Amino acid sequence: MLLQLRIFLVFFYILEPILCSPLTIELSNDIKETPQCYYILTPDIECTISYYFSVQSGEDGNYNIDYKIYAPDDKYRPIIERYNERQGEWSFVGEHKGEYKICFEASIPLKKRIIDFDFNYDIAAEKNKGKNVDVRYERRLERKNQKKLRDVKNGKDRLQSSIEDSIDNVERQLYMLERDLQYYKNRNTRNHYTVKSTGNRITIFSMYGILLIIAMCGIQLFVLEWVFKKSRKHAV
Numbered sequence: 301m302l303l304q305l306r307i308f309l310v311f312f313y314i315l316e317p318i319l320c321s322p323l324t325i326e327l328s329n330d331i332k333e334t335p336q337c338y339y340i341l342t343p344d345i346e347c348t349i350s351y352y353f354s355v356q357s358g359e360d361g362n363y364n365i366d367y368k369i370y371a372p373d374d375k376y377r378p379i380i381e382r383y384n385e386r387q388g389e390w391s392f393v394g395e396h397k398g399e400y401k402i403c404f405e406a407s408i409p410l411k412k413r414i415i416d417f418d419f420n421y422d423i424a425a426e427k428n429k430g431k432n433v434d435v436r437y438e439r440r441l442e443r444k445n446q447k448k449l450r451d452v453k454n455g456k457d458r459l460q461s462s463i464e465d466s467i468d469n470v471e472r473q474l475y476m477l478e479r480d481l482q483y484y485k486n487r488n489t490r491n492h493y494t495v496k497s498t499g500n501r502i503t504i505f506s507m508y509g510i511l512l513i514i515a516m517c518g519i520q521l522f523v524l525e526w527v528f529k530k531s532r533k534h535a536v
Contacts (some may be wrong), residue, residue, distance in 0.1 A: 324356075327365065335403040336369070342394050342421050351402055353417035364407040365415065372398030382498040383407065389479055390472050394421065424490040426473045 327336060342349070355363040363386045368378035372397050382388065384407050402419050406412075471502060 325415050335405040337401045337403040339401045341399050345397050347394045348422045352389040354387045357414040365428045368403045370401050371408045398511045440488045468498045
């Protein structure tokens with residue numbers, strides 16, 4: 301029994317990072333292909349749902365895709381809808397318990413895309429227990445609570461809802477800008493090390509080439525000397 305428990309724990313610790321790691325998918329180039337959708341099941345309300353995706357390759361240098369996110373209360377009307385995006389990362393509060401799905405589709409038909417993405421959730425109760433609470437989550441939750449109070453007193457305020465949506469959109473764009481800057485910084489560092497490594501390899505191969513030329517010259521001199529000595533013996 302103890303051995304089985306140890307095996308289970310080892311399997312769990314091995315499987316856990318696999319489940320948390322991003323997935324890599326390929327969008328088909330078939331014009332009849334429907335959007336590819338992926339699902340998560342939230343166990344409770346007020347869960348923080350996070351998603352991230354990045355298009356790794358695309359035909360003809362086009363990396364843009366469209367994506368939509370659906371909530372359990374309405375499977376036909378998306379709560380988030382974006383077009384011509386190459387990379388995205390955001391989190392929002394899932395007001396409903398149940399199945400959320402994210403669907404990807406190429407912006408231009410007949411063009412393949414390779415996408416890395418991650419789609420998961422965090423339970424808000426567990427998230428609030430930690431010391432480092434997500435500031436964006438707190439702001440959204442506060443705005444949502446304020447909106448509920450206003451709805452009770454003054455009815456639905458469309459202007460307030462529009463302003464909140466605009467704030468969320470600006471916040472999302474700023475967060476994506478920050479991620480893009482970090483991405484370009486990492487890519488610049490990686491390219492710098494690549495150039496440095498390539499320069500070192502060129503130096504090493506140049507040294508090998510010089511040594512090879514010297515060795516070939518020595519072999520040629522040795523062969524010519526041997527041929528001349530042999531021809532003199534035959535002449536005598």
